[in-house]
Amino acid sequence: MSLPQRPDEATRRLVDPACRVTLAGAANPVDDAAAERLKATFDSEELAAFLHDGVDKLQRREELVKLLQSQPWSDKTHRYFLTREQEYVGGLEAAVGIWQQMRGERLSMEDGITMRSLAYFPGGLELHIGMFIPTILGQGTPEQQAKWLPLCNRLQIIGTYAQTELGHGTFVRGLQTVAVYDEASKEFVVHSPSLESTKWWPGGMGKTATHVILMARLFVKGKDYGPHSFVVQIRDLATHLPLAGVSVGDIGPKMGFNGVDNGYLSLDHVRIPRDAMLMRFAQVTEEGRYIPPPPDNQKAAYATMVYVRATIVRDSGDFLSRAVTIATRYAAVRRQTATKLGEPELQVLDYDNVQQILLPLMSRAYALVFMGRSMMDMYHSFDSARARGDFSVLPELHALSSGLKALSTDIAATGIETARRQCGGHGYMLASGLPTLFNSYVQNCTWEGDNNVMYLQTARYLMKAAIAVQTGKPLTGSAKYLSDAARQPNAKCQVAAPEDWRAPAHQLAALAAVAAQLTAQAAAVLARAGGGRPGVEGEAWNSSSVDLIRAARAHIALYLHQNFIECVEAASSQRKLSAGPAAVLRQLVALHGVATLLDAAGDLQERGYATGRQVALLRGEQRTLVRALRPNAVALTDSFGYPDYMLNSALGRRDGNVYQALLDSAKSSPLNATQEGPAWKPVLEPLLNPQARSRL
Structure with a gap:
């Protein structure tokens, strides 16, 4: 690799006057940013403290920023250069890293939520935290909560929430996935009867989740009781492979949020135990009697x-x-x-x-x-x-x-x-x-x-x-x-x-x-x-x-x-x-x-x-x-109180040093790992260097 040639003194003397002309009137963006703050007619820190419920909350956030910056899994330097696979793995590493920090440092739930917001690396645990656990808390009996929640909190199982289907979204009553009660075996049979009934979109279902809360139409003795919630295991806990009768995978790249493995799920006559139905409100007895929820349950x-x-x-x-x-x-x-x-x-x-x-x-x-x-x-x-x-x-x-x-x-x-x-x-x-x-x-x-x-x-x-x-x-x-x-x-x-x-x-x-x-x-x-x-x-x-x-x-x-x-x-x-x-x-x-x-x-x-x-x-x-x-x-x-770490923006830097930040970001591009670039040998050299092509 040839080194850049340094100009001699004569060349400098030739060019310098032209540079002085073009740089006349040039401003320093760092100085501009500082000057902007001097124009303010109010105390921005006072307003920030009010918006964040106190100075102590802002100070705590700064402490958590430093904690995150010390961890390799929350480094944002190369965030914009990640492949889909790297983004998916990185999002999971960040979520697990925050979980481990909370347990190891005995951090509060509020600290954990703040760290997730600061790191902002969406991954496969989004619905485990946001829907799977809350649904078990809200709809599970005390016995079901005792069974599932400790496993959830220790990440011994990972869940998601499967409601939307390939052909049905807003019209929940029209979901096609069924859960039919078998009185003989005291089990439910959950089944996807059509292409349109394939569950579609649940975050984390593609490659992460071991369990889902499945929204399916409940049938008991041939009667349709409408959508109900069931906890269904979809992957083996030892091998992470889909269980028998389960077809599951990632739906592919999206417009954004690609660290999250949104998935599809189709079930082929899968049997689950009776207590897999969340029964805090509605219940099905062993004998196959449906007990409806209390009148105020819908409210x-x-x-x-x-x-x-x-x-x-x-x-x-x-x-x-x-x-x-x-x-x-x-x-x-x-x-x-x-x-x-x-x-x-x-x-x-x-x-x-x-x-x-x-x-x-x-x-x-x-x-x-x-x-x-x-x-x-x-x-x-x-x-x-x-x-x-x-x-x-x-x-x-x-x-x-x-x-x-x-x-x-x-x-x-x-x-x-x-x-x-x-x-x-x-x-x-x-x-x-x-x-x-x-x-x-x-x-x-x-x-x-x-x-x-x-x-x-x-x-x-x-x-x-x-x-x-x-x-x-x-x-x-x-x-x-x-x-x-x-x-x-x-x-x-x-x-x-x-x-x-x-x-x-x-x-x-x-x-x-x-x-x-x-x-x-x-x-x-x-x-x-x-x-x-x-x-x-x-x-x-x-x-x-x-x-x-x-x-x-x-x-x-x-x-x-x-x-x-x-x-x-x-x-x-x-x-x-x-x-x-x-x-x-x-x-x-x-x-x-x-x-x-x-x-x-x-x-x-x-x-x-x-x-x-x-x-x-x-x-x-x-x-x-x-x-x-x-x-x-x-x-x-x-x-608004956003640290630079949280914004992760070359243009939104607090100090105004935007051009240096843009250049630094460009230099870290994987395409710049070599001077020739990845297309030189397979495409450009044969095109631009005919002698090399003839030798080949």
Whole structure:
């Protein structure tokens, strides 16, 4: 290998003057990053401590980062260069490594969850932790829990959750996998009767899991009792080979999340013991008598569903805020185009179009962060009430959690890609962290309930509320504005000046007007489709779904913004924040409201609630708010509190040293292991060196 030739002194003297010309006005990105933080009008560390429930939580996270960085299995240096197989093995090594650290160092469950979030290396244990163990806890009898949970916690068995089939997803009652009780042997026979009944998608099932919780239609004495849960062993614990009658494997590469071995499973008349059915609620006796669950069981089952959706809402703020952090920090140090050659180029974040994209996106990220906190609080409140047998809030909570799951993931997925595009060409590189962030996240729009189906769950609640309003029944909760709108059907927007749009009262009134208008419109479409009969099922419902989804989105958008306002005002009034951070958060709240209303600009004018002039004032106010927030842009990313280790982004580095990070990442590419590259001998040398080809 030839060494690079060093220039002689004469060559240097020839070239140096030209270099001085081209480097005139050049800026140091590290200096730019530091200068950005000096512009801030608030204490970003105070806001970070508030968002993370105290300084001690942030300090503990830094300690856990150091612990992770000391372990080879959590090294992120080469994460973006891994093959699928390496990614799968690495994800498992990281999950097992965290588990061993927790046991060896006696770390808390909270520490373990934090370490998983920091390392973010999804692998084959995701559903073992997230679904298999919780389902046994929630649906297993004390005896079944005693049998399975110790094995789960010691990783002596590894489980997953198998519900979705190749041909069935949302329509759970239509699952085709069967579990038929054999009274003679006191066993169940589980069977996949068709190609479409093949279980498809369960994480960890491809090559990791030894057991599954199988959702199958229960048949006893020929009667179909619908889907029930069964613990089924699918692999031999000594050899890891599939058991007799089990066909199982990995479904192949996906758009993202490829460290997780999502799998397929087909069962051919596999026999399992009677106590493999989880029987905390429904039971089948040895004699073949089916004992149905208690009447409130269906309501209780919603608790798990609400919890999962609450975590999805919480995670939406987490993922979007990471993307906004990366894009904003990079835009603050990337410079592009000078007014005059030789003068400093303009920071990309100082371009008006970039500001008008990134700062409203920042406000959405903060709104989702606060919504995630509130959603978890609502779940815990409901769980406490449920323990007392109080399910009164369930209809409201189900409607909100469904709609928020849909809207929050829509906002986050779209926002991550929007943030990536603001990074120009470098945002296309995996080293930016943004493509992987998007590809890993976007699945949330379709898993745990396709978003269109989730909006329709919310719409069902709204249609019942609309019928109640028509019959004169008072409404409470999130749909109360429908009663208010019915009393003032001709209300008009009262905004007279641009700054009026900052007022929460004006913003909420406008969002409520849009939501009420779209709900009334959807109810009218549904009634016409049903021949004047109210209803929330059947062909009329299907033919009205576009209007129903629009109404649900507007309802949830109103709720999201209202929650943002209430959270910030509560933090300020309870003196959890000083004046500086509170003032900046209020600006973010105002910007979020304005941006949300601009999304609904057509709806604001369609029925005459607002005039074209008032919407024009809205656009002007967004520009004003964005410019007011511009000095705090980087400080607001700091308040999210993400360590560089967690972001794993060359562009989102806290110190701003982005170009060195990009070059360092490029040099570590496996393609650069040799100067010739892997295609030289088999392809390029015969092409470029005919003499070598003739010798061959």
